[in-house]
Amino acid sequence: MNAQVDPELPAGFAITKANWHDLNQVWALEKLCFSKDDAWPYLDLLAALSFPGLVRYKLCKGKDLIGFVGGEVKEGVGWITTIEVHPDYQGRGFGKALLARAEAALGKPTIRLTTRKSNLVAIRMYEKAGYKPVDLWKAYYIGGEDGLVFEKSRGGED
């Protein structure tokens, strides 16, 4: 089988569609990247990796899964539902690449996502990618922290 070569990524790294075969690796990554409060439960990840119509991409270095992004379309709006990069590989542009891949796959003119107000690294990534804050969901997260809703308009798509 031909290995997929992605010109945006360094040699040896690839972003490809994920599926339920990736469940255990995504779950392990989830626990590494998020606090206990924010990590998705196993069954939610299974749903994200198997329900039809959802967007899901993995970033792999060889056989190791080191990044994941999920998304869905709700009422005509594309939502990024989760994004994560293994701590050893953060700060190298992989988050940006996963985000761009999911946005393209969602294929909607408006993309939204939510993040904790305190997640400054994620907020910086979203702002750099063209997202603007549009709403505040009071006490959205476990522990009572507000959720910041960001939105990006992508011209000419649908």
Ligand SMILES: CC(C)(COP(=O)(O)OP(=O)(O)OC[C@H]1O[C@@H](n2cnc3c(N)ncnc32)[C@H](O)[C@@H]1OP(=O)(O)O)[C@@H](O)C(=O)NCCC(=O)NCCS
């Ligand atoms: C958020 C996350 C996915 C970013 O992934 P990443 O691969 O580190 O991000 P990138 O290297 O692509 O960086 C993208 C932008 O984010 C910002 N950024 C990344 N790391 C940063 C840091 N340590 N400090 C400040 N800004 C940072 C920069 O603006 C960067 O763009 P630039 O390099 O052009 O300046 C990653 O930190 C992560 O998995 N965090 C834990 C899970 C999480 O919080 N997910 C988001 C939930 S809403």
